[in-house]
Amino acid sequence: MTDAPLLPCPPLDAGIIVGRTVDLERLNVALHGPGLWTAIGSKDDLWTWIPSGPFADEAAFTAWLTDRGQKPTQTLYAVIDKTDPRGPTPAALYMVLNVNPDMGVTEVGLTLGEAVTRRVGGTEAFRLLAGCVFSRGYRRLEWRCSPENVASSRAAARFGFTLEGTLRQTYWLKGSSWDTEVHAILDHEWPAIADRLDAWLAEENFDADGAQRTPLSAF
Numbered sequence: 771m772t773d774a775p776l777l778p779c780p781p782l783d784a785g786i787i788v789g790r791t792v793d794l795e796r797l798n799v800a801l802h803g804p805g806l807w808t809a810i811g812s813k814d815d816l817w818t819w820i821p822s823g824p825f826a827d828e829a830a831f832t833a834w835l836t837d838r839g840q841k842p843t844q845t846l847y848a849v850i851d852k853t854d855p856r857g858p859t860p861a862a863l864y865m866v867l868n869v870n871p872d873m874g875v876t877e878v879g880l881t882l883g884e885a886v887t888r889r890v891g892g893t894e895a896f897r898l899l900a901g902c903v904f905s906r907g908y909r910r911l912e913w914r915c916s917p918e919n920v921a922s923s924r925a926a927a928r929f930g931f932t933l934e935g936t937l938r939q940t941y942w943l944k945g946s947s948w949d950t951e952v953h954a955i956l957d958h959e960w961p962a963i964a965d966r967l968d969a970w971l972a973e974e975n976f977d978a979d980g981a982q983r984t985p986l987s988a989f
Contacts, residue, residue, distance in 0.1 A: 778871040779907045782845050787898045790973065791853050792891040794864060794898050797839050797846035803832045805860030806848060809883030811835075816881055819919035821943050843869045849895045851885050853980075861885040862892065864899050874909035874957075890971065890980065896929055897967045904960045911960075913953040926953040928986060930963035 787794040795802065810816055811831035817823030825831040839846050849862035865879040878899060886892040903911050913931050915922035927933070931953035941948040955963060969975070970986040977983060
């Protein structure tokens with residue numbers, strides 16, 4: 771018999787989550803908005819498979835960020851790239867969505883800018899956020915995407931999520947019907963996944979130019 775979890779879970783409201791190449795900072799629209807506009811908001815192609823966007827201009831993007839940041843069941847984090855030669859720079863947006871503390875369930879969402887796409891920072895940002903979620907006693911972390919968003923499905927698998935199935939005709943967005951793939955990591959699965967990610971993210975796994983010595987699939 772499974773031990774009863776300690777519910778409800780505490781809020782997912784960390785102000786900053788510190789990493790080696792990136793930090794996750796609780797979204798401050800005035801502070802992070804301009805950098806996020808440059809990194810992701812102004813890149814129309816990043817929003818093809820995301821319900822929001824693309825945005826007509828920076829004001830529209832800022833209004834969207836402000837609205838999302840005020841929703842009680844969501845927490846937004848700016849991913850700060852600490853490897854940028856210009857200094858720490860907003861490079862991506864990570865979110866915990868549909869937070870349900872009573873059941874210990876939440877969902878991760880993200881939009882990555884070029885500086886952290888297919889680089890250490892994007893993976894480290896996930897490791898930091900997921901670690902925060904599970905350290906607070908949450909039982910289930912979901913990743914949802916369109917089946918047509920192949921890159922997102924592959925990223926979920928790479929991070930250790932299990933594909934549980936496809937929900938049909940869940941949305942009508944951007945002029946078409948969308949299905950939704952549901953991927954999940956459960957609390958008892960997370961320690962092994964975290965160890966695997968940590969082994970790949972270790973500084974010694976990268977050469978002086980930042981190239982990986984051993985791919986994540988080998989761990």
